[in-house]
Amino acid sequence: EIVLTQSPATLSLSPGERATLSCRASQSVNTYLAWYQQKPGQPPRLLIYDASTRATGIPARFSGSGSGTDFTLTISSLQPEDFAVYYCQQRYNWPLTFGGGTKVEIK
Amino acid sequence: EVQLVESGGGLVQPGGSLRLSCTASGFSFSTYPMNWVRQAPGKGLEWVSYISSTGSNIYYADSVKGRFTISRDNAKKSLYLQMNSLRAEDTAVYYCAREPDIRPNYYYGMDVWGQGTTVTASS
Numbered sequence: 093e094i095v096l097t098q099s100p101a102t103l104s105l106s107p108g109e110r111a112t113l114s115c116r117a118s119q120s121v122n123t124y125l126a127w128y129q130q131k132p133g134q135p136p137r138l139l140i141y142d143a144s145t146r147a148t149g150i151p152a153r154f155s156g157s158g159s160g161t162d163f164t165l166t167i168s169s170l171q172p173e174d175f176a177v178y179y180c181q182q183r184y185n186w187p188l189t190f191g192g193g194t195k196v197e198i199k
Numbered sequence: 200e201v202q203l204v205e206s207g208g209g210l211v212q213p214g215g216s217l218r219l220s221c222t223a224s225g226f227s228f229s230t231y232p233m234n235w236v237r238q239a240p241g242k243g244l245e246w247v248s249y250i251s252s253t254g255s256n257i258y259y260a261d262s263v264k265g266r267f268t269i270s271r272d273n274a275k276k277s278l279y280l281q282m283n284s285l286r287a288e289d290t291a292v293y294y295c296a297r298e299p300d301i302r303p304n305y306y307y308g309m310d311v312w313g314q315g316t317t318v319t320a321s322s
Binding site for chain 2 (some may be wrong): 093123124125126128130134135136137138140141142147148179181183184186187188189190191192193
């Protein structure tokens with residue numbers, strides 16, 4: 093099973109700041125990686141697929157990078173609606189796995 | 200509007216069974232692989248099961264293998280999860296999610312999710 097380790101667990105930032113979230117895979121997943129945003133009481137929302145492609149309707153302030161084992165989700169300038177939990181997920185091997193999540197909270 | 204709606208959740212005693220349903224609308228259901236993903240209270244996301252668009256390929260998480268069965272009825276635009284021998288640790292919100300499969304060797308993520316249905320296994 094491929095283990096995805098997200099860091100940090102919690103990121104405390106102010107609106108307007110840049111957020112950098114990390115996802116590290118226990119073995120290569122090529123670019124078969126997606127990022128999701130989840131707010132309390134809501135289902136996850138797809139942000140990024142294929143490691144770096146923004147999903148439909150996702151603002152340009154969200155960007156993804158990386159391949160192999162190291163991936164990054166960057167939010168260039170945090171907006172109030174961006175404070176949420178973010179998950180990475182791989183689809184390179186079965187079982188499909190999610191990272192433990194990074195909570196982006198208001199400082 | 201593209202939509203997925205789950206149903207069938209509820210309170211069940213440990214060892215009991217439930218059947219979850221997910222009904223699709225607004226898109227060509229028969230052309231999309233589908234997943235079940237769950238989230239225990241206060242916890243992260245856990246993938247449960249996958250079924251290909253035709254139902255010919257099926258995968259399960261080890262935690263549910265042998266107890267849960269995924270299936271679909273493309274004519275009814277519906278996805279199902281039969282859950283048997285339920286345990287307390289199966290308590291979670293269960294989401295169905297669509298997975299586009301447009302071209303090979305490319306991963307499009309799970310782009311449409313339902314609102315979830317809650318399963319509670321407790322005596």
